[in-house]
Amino acid sequence: ILDQPRLHFLQGDIADSAAVAEAIAGCQAVVNFAAETHVDRSLLEPAAFVQTNVWGTMVLLEHALRAGVQSLLHVSTDEVYGEILIGRARETDPLHPRNPYAASKAAAEHFVFSYWTSYRLPVLVTRGCNTYGPYQHPEKFIPLAITNLLTGEPIPVYGDGFQERDWLYVEDHCRAIWTVLVHGKPGQAYNIGASQHRPNIAVARSIVHLLGADPASIVHVSDRPGHDRRYAVDWSKLAALGWAPRTPFEDGLARTIAWYRSRPDWWTARRDAAFAAYYARNYRDRETPVTQP
Numbered sequence: 001i002l003d004q005p006r007l008h009f010l011q012g013d014i015a016d017s018a019a020v021a022e023a024i025a026g027c028q029a030v031v032n033f034a035a036e037t038h039v040d041r042s043l044l045e046p047a048a049f050v051q052t053n054v055w056g057t058m059v060l061l062e063h064a065l066r067a068g069v070q071s072l073l074h075v076s077t078d079e080v081y082g083e084i085l086i087g088r089a090r091e092t093d094p095l096h097p098r099n100p101y102a103a104s105k106a107a108a109e110h111f112v113f114s115y116w117t118s119y120r121l122p123v124l125v126t127r128g129c130n131t132y133g134p135y136q137h138p139e140k141f142i143p144l145a146i147t148n149l150l151t152g153e154p155i156p157v158y159g160d161g162f163q164e165r166d167w168l169y170v171e172d173h174c175r176a177i178w179t180v181l182v183h184g185k186p187g188q189a190y191n192i193g194a195s196q197h198r199p200n201i202a203v204a205r206s207i208v209h210l211l212g213a214d215p216a217s218i219v220h221v222s223d224r225p226g227h228d229r230r231y232a233v234d235w236s237k238l239a240a241l242g243w244a245p246r247t248p249f250e251d252g253l254a255r256t257i258a259w260y261r262s263r264p265d266w267w268t269a270r271r272d273a274a275f276a277a278y279y280a281r282n283y284r285d286r287e288t289p290v291t292q293p
């Protein structure tokens with residue numbers, strides 16, 4: 001899409017003030033998708049998550065305020081609520097992030113809402129559940145499982161595999177963000193859920209089934225430290241704006257598998273790099289100590 005006349009592509013770091021100033025000039029609305037996003041990596045490199053997710057958001061807020069944008073939508077995550085063992089989190093519930101990634105996203109949200117309260121910058125926040133689909137980095141569970149099977153490797157399931165996530169197809173998530181941008185009320189947060197909860201072991205089994213792989217290719221490995229058992233959000237506030245997810249999990253999964261089958265050119269190098277990090281992971285004895293960014 002780079003040759004579309006309505007698209008102006010700039011590549012830069014969200015924490016780089018000059019780059020953000022250039023990108024924001026003349027913008028009516030800003031949607032912030034920029035973030036370090038992988039929980040496992042946040043356990044290895046927490047400082048990078050503070051730099052991009054917290055400081056980067058601050059830089060964006062400052063420039064949005066100065067540029068007088070009409071709307072700033074900040075893409076957050078359901079992980080800010082912490083694990084929800086029973087029921088569903090509502091937007092008014094307290095935030096209890098439990099890993100460095102979730103903590104950085106919760107911290108960013110506090111700054112976003114402070115710019116609404118303090119300076120009346122018209123902000124919106126979305127808290128989406130686990131998302132999957134084409135172009136997802138192969139460090140994440142579903143693309144990792146698919147690309148592992150496609151290359152003859154097993155699926156590593158953390159612990160007992162009964163941790164539960166709600167899985168939202170990427171295009172449904174995009175429509176939700178658009179709905180909030182157009183119809184959301186400034187200063188408000190909106191949960192985005194799919195009501196397609198699955199334990200990880202069931203997700204792994206579905207992928208094995210759809211790829212016709214050997215069930216023995218699912219292996220249990222040591223658990224992620226502080227692994228949140230379950231996430232679940234009540235998304236009725238967003239439903240009241242006219243949004244609903246359209247893609248059943250098994251359909252979205254089949255489309256995702258077809259995409260990864262056809263695009264090893266996109267994922268091979270990314271996967272190799274993620275794999276190196278995966279096998280090198282050692283949460284307790286970091287090779288480099290935490291330093292201030």
Ligand code: TYD
Pocket residue numbers: 038039040130139140141142144156157158159163164165200224
């Ligand atoms: P992930 O895609 O990392 O998203 P999140 O941690 O933000 O929910 O992981 C989804 C679930 O899958 C989570 O419970 C951790 C688990 N998981 C595995 O069991 N094995 C893996 O190799 C990965 C990456 C994740």
